[in-house]
Amino acid sequence: MPRRRQATELPFVGALDRKEGQLGRQLTLVLREAIRSGDLKPGESLPSTRHLASSLGISRGLVTDAFEQLIAEGFLEAQPGSGTKVSRGLSEFPALNSVEQTKRAKAEQKLPPRAEAFAKVARQFAPLPPVPFAVSVPVGPTAPDDTWRRLGNRTRGLRSAAPSGYDDPQGVLALRRAIADYVRKSRSVHCTPQQVIITAGTQQGLYLACQVLLEPSDRVWVEEPAYRGITGILEGTGAIERMVRVPVDESGVDVEFGVRAAQDARAAFVTPSHQYPLGMPLSMVRRTALVAWARSSDAWIVEDDYDSELRYVGHPFPSLQGLAPDRVIYLGTFSKILFPSLRLGYAIVPEHLVPAFCGARSLMDRHPPSADQHSLAAFISEGHLDRHIRRVRLVYADRRMQLISIIERYISGDLAWLQPGDQGMHLVLWLAYTIDDEAVTAKAMDAGVSVRAVSPMYSEGKGKPGLILGLGGYTNEQMEKAVKKLAVIITA
Numbered sequence: 001m002p003r004r005r006q007a008t009e010l011p012f013v014g015a016l017d018r019k020e021g022q023l024g025r026q027l028t029l030v031l032r033e034a035i036r037s038g039d040l041k042p043g044e045s046l047p048s049t050r051h052l053a054s055s056l057g058i059s060r061g062l063v064t065d066a067f068e069q070l071i072a073e074g075f076l077e078a079q080p081g082s083g084t085k086v087s088r089g090l091s092e093f094p095a096l097n098s099v100e101q102t103k104r105a106k107a108e109q110k111l112p113p114r115a116e117a118f119a120k121v122a123r124q125f126a127p128l129p130p131v132p133f134a135v136s137v138p139v140g141p142t143a144p145d146d147t148w149r150r151l152g153n154r155t156r157g158l159r160s161a162a163p164s165g166y167d168d169p170q171g172v173l174a175l176r177r178a179i180a181d182y183v184r185k186s187r188s189v190h191c192t193p194q195q196v197i198i199t200a201g202t203q204q205g206l207y208l209a210c211q212v213l214l215e216p217s218d219r220v221w222v223e224e225p226a227y228r229g230i231t232g233i234l235e236g237t238g239a240i241e242r243m244v245r246v247p248v249d250e251s252g253v254d255v256e257f258g259v260r261a262a263q264d265a266r267a268a269f270v271t272p273s274h275q276y277p278l279g280m281p282l283s284m285v286r287r288t289a290l291v292a293w294a295r296s297s298d299a300w301i302v303e304d305d306y307d308s309e310l311r312y313v314g315h316p317f318p319s320l321q322g323l324a325p326d327r328v329i330y331l332g333t334f335s336k337i338l339f340p341s342l343r344l345g346y347a348i349v350p351e352h353l354v355p356a357f358c359g360a361r362s363l364m365d366r367h368p369p370s371a372d373q374h375s376l377a378a379f380i381s382e383g384h385l386d387r388h389i390r391r392v393r394l395v396y397a398d399r400r401m402q403l404i405s406i407i408e409r410y411i412s413g414d415l416a417w418l419q420p421g422d423q424g425m426h427l428v429l430w431l432a433y434t435i436d437d438e439a440v441t442a443k444a445m446d447a448g449v450s451v452r453a454v455s456p457m458y459s460e461g462k463g464k465p466g467l468i469l470g471l472g473g474y475t476n477e478q479m480e481k482a483v484k485k486l487a488v489i490i491t492a
């Protein structure tokens, strides 16, 4: 039986207007409307007349009159011993709410363009079930080991890790120091801890970069295809017309094309270590050309370096930031190499931009949660991150080779083929052009296989069908089972 609601749990009755007078009539109206709109549900108990009267500061007689009126109209029912309830019979008359519901449903269907763009992103970013081939699902050997938990407990116990006031919007200094040291050694990034801003992952870094660097009329280069995390922001903030899609070939983003199409662009959003989603690194010639363009056009390069730790053959290219620290906003994340629910990443920006990024950050969500920053600082500075990277790199390299051989065994090359590449934690499986990748994705989901479609990563009408397959920590048996299911779906 639903418990009796307290008077304080009926916020709508607080809207009685004393100056208007006729408080009993007003109460009748708001209760009737609350029942119609579903704020009060059939069978729900109302507060006693005495409590409601005292909380509203009106006489008990007025409340009793209002209840009696609504009982007479059939909205309420009184039962000896159990007080007054919303009539249970009302649930048999869905028409009661239908006007309101239809109005609401219509309003929801007809979203303004920006709201519609964000709603589309919500559909595309809905987390996938943690089964093959959802990306960034570290399990077993690719998940951080007990050290992570131990450090968490240790740092939470320290006073500095659990401050009670607001913290620095730029992030905890110990973590900024650890990151500056880590990216200097591993990615040839030139920076001081003063230039590091801790973010809630790369996604927030992209948002901050758009807010801080772009004026409403600025044009922007975006790769074709590109990560929906950046095209989604530009679409949702009304910059869709000013997004210049620059094609990607085997050497990465085609800088000459970009210069011809929009030399005056204010920024280029790129994934030079491992183009997302296709996987090729940006060649040295193109890197030099990109930096030359940025310098001559007074433009920014936003370098999304999301998974450069996972290179299995040879040496990675050093970061673009190292070539032009004054022109590049470097974005890194712990989502890939550790785990995405950590929600910690970093933006490394030229020093004069730091206050602007911190201001934008303060307005967005003040600052990153402090305790995990201290744990991560200890994890990096005590050498655990380096050990973790060495361990998972071997696992991912092995899983990658296994997955490639399973796909070649079960899926016909006429229907699907792999994009060449040698790094990262996902593969792109191209599909024959007659196959609808979004339909395959939906059917795969029904069959218990998590994949994402490639075509939405292209601009409207240019999409090529393909699937993103994440490696995670899945076993060979899990991958084989999932590939067999995919083969059936693709063949059908």
Ligand SMILES: Cc1ncc(COP(=O)(O)O)c(C=O)c1O
Pocket (backbone or CB within 6 Å): 200, 201, 202, 203, 204, 227, 229, 271, 276, 304, 306, 332, 333, 334, 335, 340, 345
């Ligand atoms: C290209 C690209 N950048 C960045 C990220 C990571 O985003 P975040 O750090 O917000 O989890 C991803 C995750 O899938 C990605 O694919």
